[in-house]
Amino acid sequence: MKKGLTKWFTGMMIGTLLLTTAGCGGGSAPAANSVSEGAGTAKIGVVAYLSGGGAAYGQSQKEGLDLAKDEINALGKVKIELVYEDSRGNNTEAINAVNKLINKDNVVALIGPTLSGEMFASGPIANQSEVPIMGTSTTAEGITDIGEFVFRNALPESSAVPQAVKMAVEKYNLKKVAIMYSSNNDWAVSGYKTMAQALKDNGVEVLATETFADKDTDFSAQLTKISSLKPDAVMVSSLYQEAALVLKKAREIGITVPFVGTNGFNSPELIKIAGQAADGAIVASPWYPGKESEKITKFVTDYKAKYNKVPDQFAAQSYDALYIYASALEKAGSSTDRAKLRDSLATIKDFQGVTGKFAFDEKRNPLMDATVLIVKDGQFTELK
Amino acid sequence: MFWQQLVNGLTLGSTYSLVALGYTLIMGVLNIINMAHGEVFMFGAFVGLFLVNYLKVNIFVAMAGAMVASALLGILLEMLALRPLRRRAVSDLAPLISTIGVSIFLENLALKIFGPQSQAFPAGALSGVQLQLGPIRITLVQIVILGISFGLMFVLRFWLSKTRVGKAIRTTAESIETANLLGINTNKIILLTVALASALGGIAGVLVGLSINAVEPTMGLSMGLKGLAVLILGGMGNITGAMLGGLILGIAEVFTVAYGASSYRDAVAFGIIILILFIRPQGLFGKRQGGRF
Amino acid sequence: MDIILNQYYLQIVIFVLVNAILGVSIYMTLSTGQLSLGNAGFMSIGAYTCAILTVKAGFPVYLAIPIGGAAASFISLIIGYPALRLTGIYLAIATLGFGEVVRVIILNLKITNGALGISGIPTLGTKISKMLSSFGLSRFGGLTAQQTSNLLVLVVLIFILAFLVFFCTRLNRSRVGRAFASIKADESAAEAMGINTTYYKLLAFALGAFIAGMAGGLSAHLTFFIGPKDFAYHRTVEILSFAVLGGSDLIIGPIVGALLLTMLPELLRSASEYRLMIYGALMVIMMAFRPQGLISEETVRFWKRKLGRRIKQ
Numbered sequence: 008m009k010k011g012l013t014k015w016f017t018g019m020m021i022g023t024l025l026l027t028t029a030g031c032g033g034g035s036a037p038a039a040n041s042v043s044e045g046a047g048t049a050k051i052g053v054v055a056y057l058s059g060g061g062a063a064y065g066q067s068q069k070e071g072l073d074l075a076k077d078e079i080n081a082l083g084k085v086k087i088e089l090v091y092e093d094s095r096g097n098n099t100e101a102i103n104a105v106n107k108l109i110n111k112d113n114v115v116a117l118i119g120p121t122l123s124g125e126m127f128a129s130g131p132i133a134n135q136s137e138v139p140i141m142g143t144s145t146t147a148e149g150i151t152d153i154g155e156f157v158f159r160n161a162l163p164e165s166s167a168v169p170q171a172v173k174m175a176v177e178k179y180n181l182k183k184v185a186i187m188y189s190s191n192n193d194w195a196v197s198g199y200k201t202m203a204q205a206l207k208d209n210g211v212e213v214l215a216t217e218t219f220a221d222k223d224t225d226f227s228a229q230l231t232k233i234s235s236l237k238p239d240a241v242m243v244s245s246l247y248q249e250a251a252l253v254l255k256k257a258r259e260i261g262i263t264v265p266f267v268g269t270n271g272f273n274s275p276e277l278i279k280i281a282g283q284a285a286d287g288a289i290v291a292s293p294w295y296p297g298k299e300s301e302k303i304t305k306f307v308t309d310y311k312a313k314y315n316k317v318p319d320q321f322a323a324q325s326y327d328a329l330y331i332y333a334s335a336l337e338k339a340g341s342s343t344d345r346a347k348l349r350d351s352l353a354t355i356k357d358f359q360g361v362t363g364k365f366a367f368d369e370k371r372n373p374l375m376d377a378t379v380l381i382v383k384d385g386q387f388t389e390l391k
Numbered sequence: 392m393f394w395q396q397l398v399n400g401l402t403l404g405s406t407y408s409l410v411a412l413g414y415t416l417i418m419g420v421l422n423i424i425n426m427a428h429g430e431v432f433m434f435g436a437f438v439g440l441f442l443v444n445y446l447k448v449n450i451f452v453a454m455a456g457a458m459v460a461s462a463l464l465g466i467l468l469e470m471l472a473l474r475p476l477r478r479r480a481v482s483d484l485a486p487l488i489s490t491i492g493v494s495i496f497l498e499n500l501a502l503k504i505f506g507p508q509s510q511a512f513p514a515g516a517l518s519g520v521q522l523q524l525g526p527i528r529i530t531l532v533q534i535v536i537l538g539i540s541f542g543l544m545f546v547l548r549f550w551l552s553k554t555r556v557g558k559a560i561r562t563t564a565e566s567i568e569t570a571n572l573l574g575i576n577t578n579k580i581i582l583l584t585v586a587l588a589s590a591l592g593g594i595a596g597v598l599v600g601l602s603i604n605a606v607e608p609t610m611g612l613s614m615g616l617k618g619l620a621v622l623i624l625g626g627m628g629n630i631t632g633a634m635l636g637g638l639i640l641g642i643a644e645v646f647t648v649a650y651g652a653s654s655y656r657d658a659v660a661f662g663i664i665i666l667i668l669f670i671r672p673q674g675l676f677g678k679r680q681g682g683r684f
Numbered sequence: 685m686d687i688i689l690n691q692y693y694l695q696i697v698i699f700v701l702v703n704a705i706l707g708v709s710i711y712m713t714l715s716t717g718q719l720s721l722g723n724a725g726f727m728s729i730g731a732y733t734c735a736i737l738t739v740k741a742g743f744p745v746y747l748a749i750p751i752g753g754a755a756a757s758f759i760s761l762i763i764g765y766p767a768l769r770l771t772g773i774y775l776a777i778a779t780l781g782f783g784e785v786v787r788v789i790i791l792n793l794k795i796t797n798g799a800l801g802i803s804g805i806p807t808l809g810t811k812i813s814k815m816l817s818s819f820g821l822s823r824f825g826g827l828t829a830q831q832t833s834n835l836l837v838l839v840v841l842i843f844i845l846a847f848l849v850f851f852c853t854r855l856n857r858s859r860v861g862r863a864f865a866s867i868k869a870d871e872s873a874a875e876a877m878g879i880n881t882t883y884y885k886l887l888a889f890a891l892g893a894f895i896a897g898m899a900g901g902l903s904a905h906l907t908f909f910i911g912p913k914d915f916a917y918h919r920t921v922e923i924l925s926f927a928v929l930g931g932s933d934l935i936i937g938p939i940v941g942a943l944l945l946t947m948l949p950e951l952l953r954s955a956s957e958y959r960l961m962i963y964g965a966l967m968v969i970m971m972a973f974r975p976q977g978l979i980s981e982e983t984v985r986f987w988k989r990k991l992g993r994r995i996k997q
Contacts, residue, residue, distance in 0.1 A: 058499075058957040060609050062507040093957065098907050098914055099699060103692075103950060110692035127803040127909035135830055136691065149803065189799075190654045191791050193911055196799045218654040222613055224603040227399040228648035235392045248509050252605055259521065260528055280511055280605065424773050475972035483772045484719045485971045488928055491921060492967025499960040612917070616784070623777060658788035664781035668774055669766040 048086040049342035051332060052108030054101055054119035054129065057093040060222070063276075064321050065093070065121050068143060070314050071322030072118065074306075075329035085336045087329065094120045098128035105129040109136050115336075115343055116140070116352075118328055121321075123147035124193050130157045139349045141332070143324040146270060147197045151371045156349055158371040160328050160362075162293045164198045167377045168269055171291035172205040172242075174379040174390055175267045181240050183212040184267075185233040187226075187253060188244035190218035198244035198269035206242070214238050223249060226256045234262050244269040250288075251280035258284040265289055265381075274319045278385050289390060291377040293362040294320035297387060298378065306361045320362075327360035334358065394527055396649045397642065402533035404641020406602065409540040409595040410618035411625065411633040412547065413588035419628030420564045420584045422483070426490040427468060428592050429615015430497035433608060435461040435593025436600035437505055443512055450512075450601070457597045458590040465589025468493055469582050477567075494615065501608035509607035512600065532602040539598065543591065544634045551630075560584055564628070620660035623667050626677020635676060694834040698906060700946045701841040705899040707926040707938030708848050712892035714932040715861075716885050717868035718768070719776045723896045723923050725783030726756040728790060728915035730897025731904040735802045736795060738905070745811045749901035756897025757890045764889040768882060771871065783920055790912045801911025808905040809833025812840065841902070845939070848895065852935045864888060918960075925963050928970050931977020940979055 053072060056065035069091065076087050090112050092104035101120045108114045109132070117133055117140040120126055126145040133140035134154030142150060142159040151157050175181060184206065188199035206213060214236045217229040230253070233241060241257065243250050243266055250271050257266070265287045266272075272290035281288075296307050296317055306326065310318040318326070331352070336342060339351040358365040366374045381390040410432055417425045435457040442453035472489045520531040551557040563570040563580045570577050599614065600606040621640050625632025644659050667674060706723065713720040734752035737743040743751070767778050790796045813833045855861045863884045866874040875881045904910045922945075930941025949959050970977065 058502065059960075060502075060507060062502065066506075092953065095959075096913075098909060098911075099903075102907060103695060103699070106692040106695045107950075107953070110690045124801060124909060124911045124913065127801070128907045131807070131908045147800070191799050191912060193799045193801060193913075217648070220657055222609055224599075224605060224610065224613075225403050227403070228396060228645040229653055231392060231395050231399055232649050248605070248607075252603065255604060259530070276508065280509060282511075282514065424777065472968045472972070476975075479975075482717070482975075484776065485975050487719070487773050487776060488924065489968050489971035491924070492964045492971070494964070495918075495921060496961050496964030496968070499958075499964065503957060503961070616917075619777065620781070652792075654792050655788060658785050661781035661784040661788075665763075665767075665778055665785065668770055668778040668781075672770060672774060 047342055048088045049116075049332075049336050050088045050090060050112060050114045051329070052090045052092065052105075052112060052114035052117045054092050054094050054104045054108070054117065054121075054125070056096045056121035056125075057091065059095045059097075061096045061121065064144065067319050067321035068119070068121065068325040070310070071318060071325035072329050074310055074313060074322075075326045075333075078309075079329065079333045085333050085342065087333060087336075090114060094122075094125055094129075096122055096125070098125055101125035101129040102132060105132050105140075109133065109138050114138070115345055116332060116348055118143060118325065118332070120145070122194070123150060123197070126150055126157075127153070130154070133157070137349075138345050139352055141328055141352075143328045144321055147194055155371075158352060158367060160324055160331060160365065160373045160375075162270075162362075162373055162375055162377060164194075164201045164269055167291040167293070168198060168201045169205040169208070170377050171267055171289055171379050172202065172211075173209060174291070175240060175265060175289050176209045176211060178390065179240060179265055181209075181211050183214050183238055184240045184242055185214050185236060185238040186216045186242045186244075187229060187233070188216075188218055189221050189223075189246065189249055191220045192246065195221075195244045195246065195269065195271065198271075202242050202244055202267075202269065219245070219249060219253075221246065221249065224252060226253050227260070230257050230260055230262065233257075234260055238264060240265045240267055242267045244271070246271040247274040247277045248280065251277045251285065254281040254288060255284040263287075270320070273380070273387075275317045276319065278382060278387075283385065285382045286384065288382045289379065291379045292320060293373075293375050293377050294323040295378045295380055295387065295389070296323075297389070300361075302359065303361050323361050327358075327362050327365065330360055331355055331358055331365070392649070396645050398527050398529055400642030400645035401638055402529065402537065402602075402641070403645060404638035405533075405537045405540045406595065406599045406614075406637075407617050407621050407640050408634045408637025409536065409543070409598065410592065410614055411621035411637050412540070412543060412630065413591040413595070414618050414622040415625070415628055415630060415633040416547070416584055416588040416591070418622060419630075420560055421473070421486075421581060422628075423473065423486040423490070424619065424622070424627075425468075425585075425588070426487060426615070426619075427472075427493035427497060428588070428618060429611035429613075430494045430501070431461050431464055431468070431589045431592040431611075432596040432599070432614055432618075433501060433606075433611030434464055434497065435596030436606045436610065437501065437596075438593065439597030439600060440510055440512060440606045444510075450597075454594050454597045457593040459593075461593025461596070462586040462590040465586045465592075466582060468589070469585040473581075473585070474578070494611070498608055498611060501611075505608055507608060509605040511604045511606070530602070532598070536598045536602060539594070540634065540637075544630055547630055556580075556583070617660050620664050623664050624675055626674025629674060629677050632674055632676035636674070639675075689831055689835075691830060691834065694831070694838060696946065696950050698834065698837055698841060700943055701838070701845055702899055702903050702906065703923075703926065703942035703946050704845055704939040705841075705848065705895060705902070706923050707930065707942040708845070708852065708935060709892045709895035709899060710923050710927045711852070711932050711935055711938045712895060713888050714927060715856075715864045715868060716888040717871065718885060718889065719772070719924075720779045720889065720892060721776050721920050721924065722760075722763075722779030722782045722786075723892070724915045724917070724919040725779075725786040726760060726893040726896035727900035727903075727919070727923075728786055728910075728912070729756040729759055730900030731910050731915070732790060732796050732802070732900075733897070734901030735805050735904045735910055739802060739805055740795075745806070745808060745905060749898055749905075752901035753894040753898035756900070757894040760890050760893030761886065764886050764893075765882075768885045768889060780917075780920070783915070784917070787912050787915060790915075796912075799912060801909055801913075802904075803909045805904055805908050805910070807833070807908060808840070808902065809837045811905070812836040837906070844898075844902075849935055849939070856935075860884065860887065921963070925967055927977070928967050929978060931979045931983075933976060933980045934984065937977050937979045941977070 055068050094101040123145040130153040134156045146161045146164050189195040267289045273292040278285045335352040339347040356366040368374050379390045380387045438460040439453040439457040442448050442456045472493050476485050559575045621636040625636025730752035733755040734748045737748040863879050926941035927938040931937030
């Protein structure tokens with residue numbers, strides 16, 4: 008019986024081999040070229056973290072994109088169709104999603120994925136297939152080094168964090184600080200590194216560096232330790248959930264100094280979870296819903312009307328990303344030509360979005376300004 | 392700082408103990424590691440949150456409600472995932488796999504229903520109040536958790552050793568067949584045990600949710616794994632062991648952060664699991680042979 | 685042909701094959717009746733060893749992957765010796781703990797680049813194409829470079845899997861295989877018969893780790909990027925579910941499990957939110973109604989009889 012099984016199995020293997028080698032010999036037209044021609048609706052694929060532990064981020068992105076899509080289609084200059092794929096925060100899933108969108112749905116361009124790690128895994132595939140891909144929340148170093156077709160409108164930590172640090176150092180005359188960061192989150196670690204560098208550049212002494220993990224809930228040990236060192240401020244690099252819990256615990260045990268954060272601080276959820284404890288949290292962000300601008304007010308009102316909440320930066324940056332694509336599509340004059348779209352995308356300049364004035368630099372990273380914000384009475388306000 | 396850190400460790404540990412009590416009860420009777428216990432705990436936290444936030448009930452009523460709801464979930468778990476396995480002679484790995492399945496299912500169901508954002512109990516629901524005792528600061532919730540876990544430990548021990556039902560549970564724990572012969576309805580006893588353990592998980596969920604003030608769907612996984620570590624540390628099926636094991640793990644974790652490297656904190660629990668299993672598989676407080684509870 | 689050559693389908697088939705290899709790794713330990721929940725840990729050891737060797741030390745891939753497997757195997761021997769005194773759930777929990785400890789260590793090491801992971805890992809496909817072009821075989825008529833490289837990867841993976849299947853079926857009929865089977869049936873009886881159970885259990889454990897480590901090395905070179913998150917608890921559950929669904933009596937079981945569980949989510953992409961829920965429910969249902977998995981010895985016998993009869997007619 009066992010023997011039969013082996014035979015059967017080897018038979019199957021040989022069969023598959025023959026099949027695939029036959030494929031090699033056959034040589035049919037590559038599928039990548041079979042994008043149907045003609046102007047019309049541009050199909051853009053979105054890979055986002057839509058289910059699982061980080062679905063809050065993907066959900067915000069989807070909401071921002073949907074809102075932008077409806078507006079763009081109503082304007083009528085270009086028509087956009089969005090095809091969503093869930094990456095579950097998983098690299099393999101992200102690869103499959105990108106492959107499917109490129110080869111099965113024949114999308115003209117991609118938005119996403121949500122996490123930097125997912126981008127490192129799936130970006131090379133888009134790049135090899137010569138499909139433009141734009142990350143809206145991938146802030147880690149080296150993302151656009153993947154290749155010519157990889158863009159991002161997410162402000163890298165390396166340009167936002169130093170601003171916040173510098174401002175805080177000047178404003179509060181910081182001499183010695185403590186750092187906390189989430190050591191199992193690639194993005195938070197990357198933020199921590201920029202932060203440490205910025206502190207060094209400003210000549211601030213670091214008293215202690217403590218770590219925690221994503222989804223941790225108990226920070227009493229780290230904060231008790233930090234509290235005994237009496238720092239002038241605490242620097243935190245993590246996502247909003249942990250950041251909020253850190254703030255809460257810190258205020259509870261009597262640490263009243265300012266907290267300077269990386270991009271994770273920049274979410275209404277931070278204030279929602281931490282409540283009063285969030286007061287004194289400082290962050291530099293391209294997205295500031297309170298900025299006085301017609302565009303921003305309209306976006307916030309529309310978003311509120313549609314989803315009944317204030318947009319966070321994930322929503323805002325995705326919203327802008329689709330508009331950036333829309334204007335690139337308009338310039339390219341084709342809804343299917345991926346190479347033309349890439350070229351016109353690379354020349355985007357003076358784009359005015361809800362996250363401010365925007366352009367791509369020669370490495371396809373965003374050139375944009377960040378505003379330093381501080382939480383006061385449960386509201387983000389500009390730190391001046 | 393030392394004393395404050397010790398208190399931090401004790402309060403953290405008491406939450407671990409509370410979670411581990413449910414594990415150990417099921418382990419003791421059924422000789423099963425209920426991998427879904429962490430998710431029952433998470434479910435309890437959400438029920439409590441719902442009761443407080445939407446039905447505006449008193450926090451203690453919410454705890455009771457969470458216990459009842461979790462007990463019902465436990466009954467469901469017993470009937471759907473454990474009982475069918477007892478009917479046929481399967482390896483002892485089957486219940487482990489089956490409860491892993493339940494845990495994955497529940498976690499993702501919760502993500503679907505409640506969304507991934509963490510939610511908090513409203514201010515004033517016991518949280519936020521804190522006491523200053525000399526150099527030590529402790530919140531009211533932490534004292535309540537400590538009190539409830541020790542209280543439950545004594546009640547459980549007393550109940551198991553003195554009451555009729557408790558004796559029936561202990562008989563079932565020794566041997567299901569013998570208990571059957573003695574005229575004990577073992578199915579009923581097992582159902583009761585799982586329901587009780589789940590109720591304990593439910594109240595633990597509300598208390599921990601209160602103390603950290605964040606309830607979210609993936610909280611069950613990390614807490615469940617910690618509870619598992621305590622179960623092994625204290626000795627499987629040993630109630631005192633679960634209690635003390637929890638406190639030891641809590642203190643060990645806090646001291647790793649305070650006097651060592653905070654980034655190795657997560658390795659403490661699992662390092663303990665491995666070490667104990669290699670050196671003393673019956674756990675710190677377990678006896679080598681039989682005699683559970 | 686177009687469909688077969690579509691990048692997307694090729695990629696899925698590649699992942700199916702990698703998962704099938706992982707399925708074989710859990711089958712290996714299960715063939716002595718031991719459940720190891722540390723396979724994700726072994727996979728990560730293999731993946732990191734391999735990626736560090738190729739990215740930082742410039743090793744060729746065909747050397748790095750087996751070295752990754754060997755590293756995983758080596759670690760498995762160290763932890764396996766004390767661990768295998770444990771049985772059943774105790775071993776499962778110990779190996780689960782091991783997997784988590786490995787993850788924390790990887791997070792803290794410098795060489796693994798902590799949470800940032802290792803990016804820019806050369807792909808297996810380009811490596812193989814380069815190797816072939818040095819022999820003068822650069823391009824197959826009419827295929828894009830990407831298709832060629834994916835097809836090559838596919839062929840290599842099929843070879844590896846076929847070899848593993850061949851190896852396992854040979855092993856099953858050898859002295860070692862019989863020892864495995866007797867330990868699975870009844871460990872104390874096997875010991876009484878004079879079988880060195882520790883030795884054979886350790887052997888199965890180390891072989892499983894070797895295969896998992898190799899699968900890790902392969903997947904590192906297929907995903908361009910590895911981070912500690914890729915090898916967390918959920919990965920272990922995923923690998924376990926291959927064996928639970930397909931069955932672990934025969935080697936074909938976990939392979940079929942891997943095939944189904946990798947293909948189905950792709951077919952049901954729109955239901956992707958429910959994917960993990962389905963995994964969970966599947967594990968409960970399988971344990972309740974068919975703990976031996978879809979494919980057991982009886983299934984094979986049954987179909988053989990049925991098919992055999994038809995051929996005779």
